[in-house]
Amino acid sequence: MRKVMISALMLVVLFALAGCGGNEAADSGGVKSGEVTIQMKNMKFSPAKVTVKKGTKVTFVNKDVILHDVVQVAVKDYGKMEPGFESKEVQSAGTWSITMDKVGEFPIICTQAAHFTAGMVGVITVVE
Numbered sequence: 001m002r003k004v005m006i007s008a009l010m011l012v013v014l015f016a017l018a019g020c021g022g023n024e025a026a027d028s029g030g031v032k033s034g035e036v037t038i039q040m041k042n043m044k045f046s047p048a049k050v051t052v053k054k055g056t057k058v059t060f061v062n063k064d065v066i067l068h069d070v071v072q073v074a075v076k077d078y079g080k081m082e083p084g085f086e087s088k089e090v091q092s093a094g095t096w097s098i099t100m101d102k103v104g105e106f107p108i109i110c111t112q113a114a115h116f117t118a119g120m121v122g123v124i125t126v127v128e
C-alpha cells in the first residue's frame, strides 16, 4: 500500500524539488562529512538539500510540536538501489539518525498527514 502511494507521490516530490532550484537557503552548500543535522521545522526539512560523503551520519531533529517522519522515495532510474529507508514517527523534540553508506541521490519526504504536499521534501546526495 505504501509503495503504491509513494510511487504516486514522486511527481509531487520532483515538482517540489524543481521549485527549490535557485533557493540558496534550501541548500546547505558544499560536501559535508562526519555528522550532519537536518531540522524538521515549520513543515520543512532544513536544509532541504544536502550533499554528504559516504559514511556520514545524518540526524533529523524534530523542532515542531507535531509528528514528522523521513521516508526515502524510490526513483525508477535508481532501480539498482536498495529498498528505501523509512524512519519511525519522530516525536516533537525527538531525533532519528541514519548513516548514509551508499553513494547516490536519495529523495526524502515526510508522509505524516501528507506533509510532503506542503513542501516537506528534500534530497540527500551521497558522494565518495
Ligand SMILES: [Cu+2]
Pocket (backbone or CB within 6 Å): 043, 067, 068, 069, 110, 111, 112, 115, 120
Ligand atoms: Cu512532517
